[in-house]
Amino acid sequence: MSAESITRVILNNYVPDGTPNPSDFRIETVPAPTADMLRDSELLVRPLYLSCDPYMRNRINGRDGYYIDGLKAAAPIAGLGLGVVEASTSSGFAPGDFVTGGFFDWAQKAIVPAAGFSKVSETDRVSLVDYVGVLGMPSFAAYVGLVTLGKPKKGETLLVSSAAGAVGQMVVQLAKIRGLRVVGVAGSDKKVEFVKSLGADAAFNYKTCGNFEQAIRQAAPEGVDIYFDNVGGEFLDAALMNMRPYGRVAACGQASQYNVTANETYRMDNFLQVINRKLNVTGYVITDHYPTPSFAEFLAEVDEVIGLENGPTALIDVFVGNNFGKRIIRV
Amino acid sequence: MSAESITRVILNNYVPDGTPNPSDFRIETVPAPTADMLRDSELLVRPLYLSCDPYMRNRINGRDGYYIDGLKAAAPIAGLGLGVVEASTSSGFAPGDFVTGGFFDWAQKAIVPAAGFSKVSETDRVSLVDYVGVLGMPSFAAYVGLVTLGKPKKGETLLVSSAAGAVGQMVVQLAKIRGLRVVGVAGSDKKVEFVKSLGADAAFNYKTCGNFEQAIRQAAPEGVDIYFDNVGGEFLDAALMNMRPYGRVAACGQASQYNVTANETYRMDNFLQVINRKLNVTGYVITDHYPTPSFAEFLAEVDEVIGLENGPTALIDVFVGNNFGKRIIRV
CATH class of the missing domain: 3.40.50.720 (NAD(P)-binding Rossmann-like Domain)
Structure with missing residues (x-):
């Protein structure tokens, strides 16, 4: 059996100002990372949804940022999203766990540090995509x-x-x-x-x-x-x-x-x-707040709000609809 | 026996700008307040030491302040200090308690709200005047x-x-x-x-x-x-x-x-x-912080520092000496 390949998105070069062009990025196909490559406290994850957010502009300008770290040129873009764990060297996570809160490489599969991620789950009221929508x-x-x-x-x-x-x-x-x-x-x-x-x-x-x-x-x-x-x-x-x-x-x-x-x-x-x-x-x-108790409290409250009001659809429409122009990538 | 009299310091008028003159204040002698005048949660106190502090300038300018309330014209000056309780309608205080943290009228005896005051005591290491000095x-x-x-x-x-x-x-x-x-x-x-x-x-x-x-x-x-x-x-x-x-x-x-x-x-x-x-x-x-646990923690630590180092005198000299020009009134 030949080795698995994945697609990923690379930042070719920093974009100091203005609107980035497609040529500032490239799509490449590389061998998939595997569980045996994991070091301590890492996850092998498969991103399911990736979120496109305005703050990301500041991560590709090549300037030192304080707010969050910048991305590296010639390395994959990374952003928030929702993924599933395929392998883990962190005691807090197991294969099959859905995770959010940390940065995913924009790749079909990636190795990421476990720190910063939190486990989430699908319920009667909440579907996975909600974690990049109303629960995002x-x-x-x-x-x-x-x-x-x-x-x-x-x-x-x-x-x-x-x-x-x-x-x-x-x-x-x-x-x-x-x-x-x-x-x-x-x-x-x-x-x-x-x-x-x-x-x-x-x-x-x-x-x-x-x-x-x-x-x-x-x-x-x-x-x-x-x-x-x-x-x-x-x-x-x-x-x-x-x-x-x-x-x-x-x-x-x-x-x-x-x-x-x-x-x-x-x-x-x-x-x-x-x-x-x-x-x-x-x-x-x-x-910084995904690994704190605030995240579970938030999920519990907003889950309940969704349920108590008009069901998920109404509120999700408000939150991921055209009012925001929020874009979600289904990987 | 004739009624007891006390001396107190009255702010005659607001002083919007510049250096106040003695004529902006007056000293008056009035009948002493008595325990039967206490309403709920009040203290009849006898100030022993009163502290003169720069912030007091802002309390007599007649402008609305946010930091702390201004004083009333034609009413007594008030400030921080150290006093002894003579009568109390607050369950937290009894006659003989030494108190600090709240505002004392500049008077030989006064009725003050209990809220804001904390009890303090004399120890081997700490004398009462320290509460307007190194512990002030x-x-x-x-x-x-x-x-x-x-x-x-x-x-x-x-x-x-x-x-x-x-x-x-x-x-x-x-x-x-x-x-x-x-x-x-x-x-x-x-x-x-x-x-x-x-x-x-x-x-x-x-x-x-x-x-x-x-x-x-x-x-x-x-x-x-x-x-x-x-x-x-x-x-x-x-x-x-x-x-x-x-x-x-x-x-x-x-x-x-x-x-x-x-x-x-x-x-x-x-x-x-x-x-x-x-x-x-x-x-x-x-x-705002005198009625919080911080005050006891502060006293415990600074008391210990005084004891462990060179005894009260050295540090008190540093803190109430000419370096500050701090002035304390012994009532």
């Missing part, structure tokens, strides 16, 4: 920022930017379940209506609201206990002036600052409020 | 920022600004006890030498070091795990560029920003690092 990284990022870092208490007020995005709309729903007053911010009137349809108590369009600080104050006159920040920059600065004492800022993203030059970086005016208002500001990367 | 608010602020918020691990690197100040020098010593590499920053060569004499592995003068970001990098080439911030502004901005992933910033003070006009406020350039480096930034006010 953006939803878990929403859970960690809101629940683990935000420590919400019933009756508190939550402000969330990019509220119509993949992360933001999950934040809105998880916050409403917890009895928070929710204020969502989005970039079009249509998105604002969508955010309200998810249950937000108030929502506004940041492109037409005028002064940010006043717009927030009008929507949340009692002040903000938790700001779930997806945008950074000027809006974050305005949010700081609306925080209540002991408020929490979950710094999930700074979309307004990613594509600006050094000269265009927004300079924060209101950092003194961190002390004045005794705030807690935490930046995080979601991949 | 600046030292406890150092403990909370370094230990409770900074979560130090042996071998990590700590950066502390105003390292020769009352808070900073305690930070340096508590950090060295924990096996951290300590970098201190101060405003004169003499202070830098003093910081080194406390055990700091490196120290520099921010007034002569040139570029802050480079100076920090030179002193801490491996990066900073904990930045204990007493100054805010440009130095904080530079520190953010030197933080290691998962670093913690204890935002204790922003001395560089307290006395500047709105136009002069330093605008932070590097806030994106909070996400890039997955930082945790926490502002705090020390009075």
Whole structure:
């Protein structure tokens, strides 16, 4: 019997700026990795679904990143997804386990470090593809920022930017379940209506609201206990002036600052409020949280939400539908 | 027997700016409060020592403060100190208890809410005046920022600004006890030498070091795990560029920003690092921490340090000596 071959996707070269071209990648066929190649605490995995996410742009620019490590040129692309274990040298995993949370090579089979992965399973309510959809990284990022870092208490007020995005709309729903007053911010009137349809108590369009600080104050006159920040920059600065004492800022993203030059970086005016208002500001990367208890708590809650509401389909449509333009690769 | 009289200090009027004059205050003699005036959860206390601290300036400016509440005009000045309970309607306190952590009216006797106070005692090693000296608010602020918020691990690197100040020098010593590499920053060569004499592995003068970001990098080439911030502004901005992933910033003070006009406020350039480096930034006010387990842990540790080293006198000299210009009122 001839050796098994696999297909994989290689990053030919770094792409510092602009839109990558197909020629920046190549598809190659190589012998499949085998169980005897495993070193300690590794998994031989077969990815079933791979997730295409905006953060991946930063992994191929060849610059040192702090947020997550960059990819290597002339090596396979890697990303989040859902896979099945074929062989394991880690006591936590066995052949047949479905795993997510770590980085998969974009390959039909790959050897990966076990650290960072968590086991998941199919249930009556949850199918495997959900782990790159409604139960995928953006939803878990929403859970960690809101629940683990935000420590919400019933009756508190939550402000969330990019509220119509993949992360933001999950934040809105998880916050409403917890009895928070929710204020969502989005970039079009249509998105604002969508955010309200998810249950937000108030929502506004940041492109037409005028002064940010006043717009927030009008929507949340009692002040903000938790700001779930997806945008950074000027809006974050305005949010700081609306925080209540002991408020929490979950710094999930700074979309307004990613594509600006050094000269265009927004300079924060209101950092003194961190002390004045005794705030807690935490930046995080979601991949750190898959190996923590938060992931099981998240799955239990969102599984239940799916079941209790209108079954998987409705919510999955919301979360993997055209609203996001989220792309999933079935391997 | 005629009713007992007490002396107390009244804030005549708010002092928005500049140095207060004696005419902004008055001394008055009034009938002493008595135990029958206590409502629920209050203490009738006799202050023994009252602490004069820089933060008090902000309490008499008549502007809404977030950090701690302002004082009322035509009412007594209040501040931290050490007192003895004469009567109590709180189950946690009995007559004869020594208490600290809450605000005492500047009066020979006063009724105060029990919340915020903690019991303390005299020991072989600790005399009552120590609770406004080596065991006083600046030292406890150092403990909370370094230990409770900074979560130090042996071998990590700590950066502390105003390292020769009352808070900073305690930070340096508590950090060295924990096996951290300590970098201190101060405003004169003499202070830098003093910081080194406390055990700091490196120290520099921010007034002569040139570029802050480079100076920090030179002193801490491996990066900073904990930045204990007493100054805010440009130095904080530079520190953010030197933080290691998962670093913690204890935002204790922003001395560089307290006395500047709105136009002069330093605008932070590097806030994106909070996400890039997955930082945790926490502002705090020390009075919130007296009723927590941190206070007993702090007393146990610093008591032991006093005992194990050269006895109370040496360290107390360091902490209540002319280095601080700290003033204590014996009532």
